[in-house]
Structure formats: C-alpha cells, structure tokens
Amino acid sequence: MSDRKKYFDLIQRGEKKPTPSGTLTFIGLRLADIPLQHALLSRSAAAPASSFGVRILSSLGLPTIFTHTSTSLPSSLLLPINSLLSASPPGSASPAPDWSLLGCMTPLTNLPLTSLLLLLMSVGSAAKQIYWKVALSEDSFPASAAVAVSIYNTVVNSANALLFLALGTTSLLSRPLVSFRSPASSSASPSSVPLSTVVGTLLYVVGMGIETISERQRAEFKSRAENKGKVCKEGLWRWARHVNYLGYTLWRGGYCMVGSGWMGGILMGLWQGWDLSQRAVAVQDEYCSGRYGEQWVQFKYEVPYRIIPGVY
Template identity: 40%
Template sequence: MSSQTPPTSGDNEPKHTGLGKDLIQRGVYKSNPLGTATFIGLRSLDPFLQYQILAHGWGSSLLTKLGLSTIPLYASGTPVATMMHETGIRLLDSLNLPLPRLILLAMATGSTLKQIFWLTCTSKEEFPPRAAATVSAYNTFVNSLASMLLISTATSAALSTPLVTIPGTSLSVSLPTAVGAAMYAVGMALETVPEIQRRRFKDAPENRGRICDAGPWGWARHINYGGYTIWRTGYAVAAGGWTAGAVVAAWHLWTFAFRSIGLMDEYMSGRYAERWAQYKKDVPWLLFPGIY
C-alpha cells in the first residue's frame, strides 16, 4: 500500500492525478500522530461493534425492522443445537457464539490487527486523520454488512450445505464458511508478507532508489492488492456465501483496476521513469501472477 523508497529532493509533495486524490500521501515520509491515533482508535472499535451485531441482537433488531428474518442464537433460553459448537478454548467459548459467527468475529479482529500493523510497522507515508476516518468507516461498513448477511436466514452462509468437518476436531461448518476462512488466511498472508518484505527492502541503504522486485513483488506488481482482494472475498463468502463473495470480488477488482492501480502507476512512473517502465515489462501481471 505504500511506495517503494524514501523521497528524494523535490519529490515530497502529495500526488494529484486525473483519477482523483490518493488517500495515502505518496512520497510524504513523515508520521501523523493524530491520523495514527484516529485510525487505531476507530479500527479498534470495530471488533466490539461486530460482537454486538453477532451476539447481542444489534443486527437482528435492525434486520427485523426491515422485515427480514434472522437466525436465533437461542430458542426458549436454550442454544440452538444445530448452530452451537464448543471449541474447547475457554476464552472463545465464553463469547457464546456459534462457530460461524465466531469465525466471522475472528476475521473482523484479524483485519483490525493487520491494518494497524500496516500503518505502524510497514507504512512510512503520512496518513492524515481524514484518510484514517475514511478507511476505518469503509472497513467497519463492509464488516458490518457481512455480519448482517451471516445472521439473516435469507443470506447466511452458515445454513449452506454440505458441511465440512474441521480436521482433528468434531466441529463442522458449511462449505462456504470453510472456503471463505481458507481464502481469508491466504489473502492475509499474501498482503502482509510482501509488505513486510518491501519495508525491509526500503530500509536497507543499498536499495535506495531501487524498486523492490524480490519475492512476491516479482510475481505481480500489486501483489498486496491481490491479497487484499482474496481475503475480502473470503470474508464475504464466509458470511453470505458464493453470491456475496462474487459481488465483493468484482467490486474490489474494479476499484483496483480502474483507480488504485492507475494512481500508483502515475506516481511510480513520475518517480522512477525508465526503471518503473522496465519493471512493468519484467513483471507483466498486476494482481495475480499468471491470471491478471
């Protein structure tokens, strides 16, 4: 999500392009304590909100007002047997969530931790409060929508068949939940590992002015965007099934293909010129190696 090397003289102004203004201050390498605090604070609230939606009826109340039926957690004070699972882990079981909802809550928590890690540990560019609020609001909205899909009887992936047994346990989940969880894990790794690698590359003095093309960056030019698309799609699949996943995948692919990649390409072309042009020839794939 960040550019490749520290700014050189005369290259520290935010970039404005015909595609709009990037939320990240490309080429502006400095901290913004207020922006960082805003982002950490707002993103940290999201898991608590998702828990209220999934466990304490916030989502069910809203869906009922919209005339939609929801999957109950309890029937006459007794856990719904077909939906409740015990993991054997006291902390998780104390949340009193069915396994599909517990998985979705874990995804929300993981996305918060990953994005805070990105801002504080792998990104070096300024992230002002407005950008922090915008990104936080977007992620909370998408996560909340996924939680709503999961608890609605009309869309819940938890009600899909067949069921898949988790290896080494007696627990089972629906096929979309299992596939979505796997996609989430793969996507998180594919976004996070390259960003860590790029930060280490940029921090090495001998790499100043060079474009990181090692490891995953030699597979696709925006491999981290590809990873984000995969885990976001997996999140949606685990919540609302195949249709929800297809919609989310299409949305993020469109956003990256027609905006984000264009903004980054304009910035990198202006900063690295022939080196970026050569990198594009050496690494023709944008998001997914061998596919796109």
C-alpha cells in the same frame, strides 16, 4: 488542459511527514470495530433476539437465523462453540466444561462457529491494518484519511455480520456441507459447516498472508540504504507489480463468503478486484512512473502482470 482522469487516493504518496493524529485516529477506530462486531454477532441463549444485529434486522422487518426457524437450516449450525467442544454427549450425566474458568473466553465460546469466525476475521483485519500503519507505511496519513478508511472497513465488516444473521442471505444455507467431528466431543453425530465457510476461511488466511508478507518484504527492501530510490523486485513482488492487492481482494472476498456464502464472496471479490485494478493500480502507476522513471518501465517489462500472477 490534460484530459487524464484523476483517481481518488487517500494516502499522501511520497510525503513522508509523520502524522501522529492520523495514526492514533486509525488505531482507535480500527480497535473500536472489534466490540461493535461482537455486539452485532453475539446473542443470549435465553433471548436470541438480544443480539444487536438481530434487533437491527428485525426493526427492518427481516427474518433472522435466530428468530425464524427454517427446515433447511440445521439447528446444529447455530450451536455455540462450547457445545462442539463438550466431551459429554447429549443426555450424559457428565458435566460440560466450566468455561467460566476461562474468564474472557466465555463470550467467545458462546458464539456459533461462523459467528466466531467472523469476529476473529474482524480482529485479524484490524490487527493487520494497524501493523501496516505503525510498522510498514511511512507515507503521511492524515486523520481525515484515517476516518475514511476506518469507516469503510467497519461498514463492510458490519455488512458481513448482518448478511450472516439475515435468513435470506446467511451462509448457513449454503451447500454443500462438510462434516467434521470435534476431537473433544464424544457425541455420535458429527457437526457440519458449509463448504463455502471453509473456502472463505482459507481465502482469508491466504489473502492476509500475501498482503502482509508482500508489504513487509517491500518495507524491508526500502529500509536498506543501498536500495534508496529503487523499485522492489524481491519476494512476492516478482509475481505481480501490485501483488498486495491480490492479497486484499482474496481476504475481503473470503470474509464475505464466510458471512453470506458463495454468491456474496464472489461478488465482493469481483467488486474489490475491479476497484483496485481500475482505480488503485492507476494511482500507483502514475506515482511510480514519476518517482522511478525508466526503472518502473523496466519493472513493468520484467513483471508484466498487474495483480494476478500469470493472469492479469
């Protein structure tokens, strides 16, 4: 009996049978995550506790950034986007922009900057994953796998939102702060944002780019008839054998960093990197060894790094 450890994998690798039920389930559940994140993060200026996320935390007896003031939490970090974009300084008689003219943009401009970033990150993750399933992946993806992957992403995204809203874990208490001045605002005092929010946003953008571009390059390589049965060694795949996992780790860590600061982002990045390096890489290596044989052995020799180019 083999003592080789079998690792958990949701994707039916090598099985190219279409799974429309899984695809439709995945699209529907990933899209459903967006209004949920908006409900968790949004609030009424007249009733801060109306946020779904604030109500959840308050029911657990946890203080939140909207219901408990703190001398270490600058109130400017909670101002909605429309106040940052206002061309009129506080106390001016000039009217603020009429955001109602923008229709569906109004709910977005009523969010604080970090809340808006977290919501946009949930939109970006859903869009990227739907694009991957519809345009890039040919492997079978049954409805059960679609539900499991969707639940994981929704749970993690929701945790990021709640960590941001909870006073004890919010990224708004992260230091140092970076000051900036909105080009549309004539206010004398600049606005501020935690440096961890800036770094987390950059990690998210870079990670999304690496994951999406690498998976697109691999799909285009495999679509060419002359490459049938060959290992993709083009583009970013010359950096590391599982370079798309680097992208996923970066954007997941960056997403969490925007919500809960340095510690949350680092812990999430370490956890995601450990899971991918220990579980997902083992699954892929076993599959690729069986599919490509000596080609995969040669690829591992030519590209010695698993996930992080030049490091690991």
